[in-house]
Amino acid sequence: MESTAVVLDIDGVLIDVADSYRRAIVESVRRVYDDPVSRDLIQPFKDAGGFNNDWLVTDAISLYVLAQQQGFEQELSTFTDRIAAAGGGVEGTTAVLESELSGAAFETVTDRWEPDRLRTVFQGLYLGRDLFAQLEGDEPPFDADGYIHDEPVLVESATLAELTEDYDVGVVTGRPAAEAEIALDRVELELADEHTFTMDNWAHGKPHPEALLTLADRFDASRVVFVGDTLDDVHTAINAAETDDSRTYEGIGVLTGGLTGEDGRAAFADAGATAVLASINDLPGYLQRTA
Helix, strand or coil, rough: CCCCCEEEECCCCCCCCCHHHHHHHHHHHHHHCCCCCCCHHHHHHHHCCCCCHHHHHHHHHHHHHHHHHHCCCHHHHHHHHHHHCCHHHHHHHHHHHHCCCCHHHHHHHHHHCCCHHHHHHHHHHHHHHEEEEHHHCCCCCCCCCCCCHCEECCCCCHHHHHHHHHHHEEEEECHHHHHHHHHHHCCCCCCCHHHHCCCCCCCCCCCCEEEEEHHHHCCCCCCCEEEEECCCHHHHHHHHHHCCCCCEEEEEEEEECCCCCHHHHHHHHHHHHCCCEEHHHHHHHHHCCCC
């Protein structure tokens, strides 16, 4: 009899991060470089792949802003397509800029880029003074309430009750462990440590399939359904299927993160998603129909 495991991303699936993580990205760039940027910049970088957490997205957008200050005029869509072709992530971002800028301009960009300062500002904004002191073990860089408190829950309690009753459930997220725990507490999803992969116990990050493959083994599942809000989530399932042909792996996209509407649905389909759902709350019905 087929055994199905359900693996969930957190951001954009269980929790809405539009006014928390995404807000922290643009505000961190503004504070550090005195350059306001639009939230519209975020999704093209995420679609390029290789950005397993929003610190890395902040780094890449900062590099783009600094390059523009040096006269870089490439259209964002062209730039992020080239990042994807270069392997994605911050490494792909710097590779493209190095090929496009003069040596002096590229050196200026990299000299002005301050990933450690960006991370501190980001965490100060996201966590706020109290949680920053608790989780970072240091004085907060400024007084803030913390965007983490502005994260509406996307998943209904009935959905989680049905999933946890009928299936083995795990989580794979780019969040640090402490922030993942806060989110899971908020949605009232309690999981064993060995069924949760975060930034702190997973070296590779998405779309590397290691975490998904490990959960498949731990659950002894013949079918693994991975639900996420980014193309990297879908690619993680595809990479797992290519590595392990003894099981079925499905990448399911939900339209409650950065990819929305018909454009989001098409992007997921083009990436190879097995299905695209309006939200995580449609997952139990999908699983019943495809059992």
